[in-house]
Amino acid sequence: MYIKQVTLKNFRNYTNQIVHFDKGLNVVVGKNASGKTNLIESIYCAALGKSPRSNKYKDLIKWNENNCYIKVEVAKKYRDYTVEFGIDIQDKKRIAIDGIPLTKLSQLIGGVNIVFFSPDEMKLIKESPVERRRFMDISLSQQSKQYFFALSKYNNILMQRNKLLKNNFSSTALKEQLYAWDIQLAKYGALIIKYRYEFVQKLQTYAEKVHNRLTADQEKLSIKYESCLEEESLENMEKTFLEKLQNDFEKDRNLAYTTFGAHRDDMQILSNDIDMRKFGSQGQQRTCALSLKFAEIELFKSELGESPILLLDDVLSELDEGRQTQLLEMSSGLQTIITCTEFQENIPHNRITISKGKMIE
Numbered sequence: 001m002y003i004k005q006v007t008l009k010n011f012r013n014y015t016n017q018i019v020h021f022d023k024g025l026n027v028v029v030g031k032n033a034s035g036k037t038n039l040i041e042s043i044y045c046a047a048l049g050k051s052p053r054s055n056k057y058k059d060l061i062k063w064n065e066n067n068c069y070i071k072v073e074v075a076k077k078y079r080d081y082t083v084e085f086g087i088d089i090q091d092k093k094r095i096a097i098d099g100i101p102l103t104k105l106s107q108l109i110g111g112v113n114i115v116f117f118s119p120d121e122m123k124l125i126k127e128s129p130v131e132r133r134r135f136m137d138i139s140l141s142q143q144s145k146q147y148f149f150a151l152s153k154y155n156n157i158l159m160q161r162n163k164l165l166k167n168n169f170s171s172t173a174l175k176e177q178l179y180a181w182d183i184q185l186a187k188y189g190a191l192i193i194k195y196r197y198e199f200v201q202k203l204q205t206y207a208e209k210v211h212n213r214l215t216a217d218q219e220k221l222s223i224k225y226e227s228c229l230e231e232e233s234l235e236n237m238e239k240t241f242l243e244k245l246q247n248d249f250e251k252d253r254n255l256a257y258t259t260f261g262a263h264r265d266d267m268q269i270l271s272n273d274i275d276m277r278k279f280g281s282q283g284q285q286r287t288c289a290l291s292l293k294f295a296e297i298e299l300f301k302s303e304l305g306e307s308p309i310l311l312l313d314d315v316l317s318e319l320d321e322g323r324q325t326q327l328l329e330m331s332s333g334l335q336t337i338i339t340c341t342e343f344q345e346n347i348p349h350n351r352i353t354i355s356k357g358k359m360i361e
């Protein structure tokens with residue numbers, strides 16, 4: 001799949017801008033603070049319904065304006081279509097695919113598939129499990145509507161359950177009150193965990209190969225899903241999940257939150273059997289993050305039969321020359337949108353020059 005055109009209205013520092021993209025490599029160049037990341041962010045928003053760098057939708061609206069609008073025109077294997085995403089100052093969202101308004105944000109996901117990489121993505125390797133769960137969740141949500149649905153349900157139920165634990169601490173009926181939530185939490189939790197086991201297993205196959213390539217066969221990457229539940233039949237996983245919730249009742253009551261579940265899981269990342277999160281050098285961590293992202297691309301291709309769009313924000317400057325060339329080689333064959341302050345590589349590309357929120361012809 002590839003993006004043909006993006007239209008922005010009052011998005012961040014853009015007033016009114018149309019940007020065309022080529023099927024292959026697109027390089028967005030411009031000085032600092034010109035609007036390069038903003039352009040990438042707009043595509044991210046149209047793909048996932050949220051920004052990678054702000055939780056407040058209002059931040060996306062150009063200062064002193066009341067609303068913003070993004071339109072992304074995409075070409076897929078069998079047809080073209082458009083995704084529209086608008087927000088107003090009251091936080092009201094307007095979403096449409098092919099001009100047909102949609103009521104739920106979830107209906108947007110999967111329309112434009114992206115793999116996003118920025119210097120911030122190093123967090124994926126070195127920071128808390130939250131980051132690795134986010135990685136799995138974003139990838140899986142784009143690949144499976146069922147996963148996205150289960151995850152939304154799970155998060156919602158978890159919130160309700162935690163609220164009950166907090167507010168009804170002393171209620172003698174608390175255990176019974178929780179039971180209805182527990183059944184639901186176990187149902188969706190087991191499903192999420194099952195999906196994640198399969199995801200990481202498939203990802204491992206691809207990641208190992210990419211990592212070999214990036215490290216000239218010097219390092220062997222191994223990733224594993226670390227879960228509160230063992231992988232077995234969905235039915236058994238659901239049963240164990242429910243039992244654990246029941247057994248942990250006193251603990252949960254005392255701590256006033258749900259201690260067991262998919263929201264505590266993690267992904268282990270080993271290179272030559274060394275835990276990269278704790279002991280990886282910066283260079284190793286960066287390479288691992290790249291390997292995971294490129295493995296994600298391969299997984300998208302095999303799961304959906306279609307290439308995702310690769311968004312690379314400011315990552316070239318972080319890599320040595322050899323890695324830069326490898327990165328660009330590996331991204332050939334799929335639409336890549338890259339931002340940088342300078343681009344001197346001698347390879348064909350569509351250059352998009354940005355200055356102060358405007359594209360310069």
Ligand SMILES: Nc1ncnc2c1ncn2[C@@H]1O[C@H](COP(=O)(O)OP(=O)(O)O)[C@@H](O)[C@H]1O
Nearest residue numbers: 012013032033034035036037038059061062063
């Ligand atoms: N809501 C907004 N309205 C207007 N300008 C904004 C808004 N949000 C960010 N900006 C401005 O956008 C500019 C460019 O940001 P960015 O795309 O991150 O630059 P870069 O080209 O370095 O990636 C910054 O100067 C920032 O102040």
Ligand SMILES: [Mg+2]
Nearest residue numbers: 036037038314
């Ligand atoms: Mg930037």
